[in-house]
Amino acid sequence: MTEAAAQQPSQPPAPATVADVMHPAVTTVEQGDHVAAAAYLMKHAGATALMVVDPQTSQPRGIITEADIARVVADGKNVNDVRIHDLMTEEPTVIKATTSIRNAARMMTNGHFRHLPVVDGGALIGMVDISDVCAALLGPDD
Numbered sequence: 001m002t003e004a005a006a007q008q009p010s011q012p013p014a015p016a017t018v019a020d021v022m023h024p025a026v027t028t029v030e031q032g033d034h035v036a037a038a039a040y041l042m043k044h045a046g047a048t049a050l051m052v053v054d055p056q057t058s059q060p061r062g063i064i065t066e067a068d069i070a071r072v073v074a075d076g077k078n079v080n081d082v083r084i085h086d087l088m089t090e091e092p093t094v095i096k097a098t099t100s101i102r103n104a105a106r107m108m109t110n111g112h113f114r115h116l117p118v119v120d121g122g123a124l125i126g127m128v129d130i131s132d133v134c135a136a137l138l139g140p141d142d
Helices: 003-007 033-043 066-073 101-111 130-138
Strands: 051-054 061-067 113-120 123-129
Touching: 033 051, 033 066, 051 123, 061 066, 061 113, 101 113, 101 130, 123 130
Parallel strands: none
Antiparallel strands: 051 061, 113 123
């Protein structure tokens, strides 16, 4: 090994699982809320998707994304009149925190998803989005 190679700092390992890149704090809404409330929460939470949860069990029931809200607006509907249950994706595909980044990317690509809820024992523990997965796959220098 040359002296220059020995002096270079070692690079941190690339994230291996969804747990390494997921956002543990997930903003949630209830399905009876109106779409305007969802848009407000997304803006103030800096989120591009919200989980729709059962208020009694906190179990994930659906997901609403900024793309869903954009469709409501593009259709000329009033976001104060449309309820989340009218446009949410019910029973979204979920992944475990132990899922590899590559498998998460494969699921997103195959399902045309930009967000995947992360669950543990059925309970919502986080969210991973396409930018998290891409950044992890590209590595720290890219």
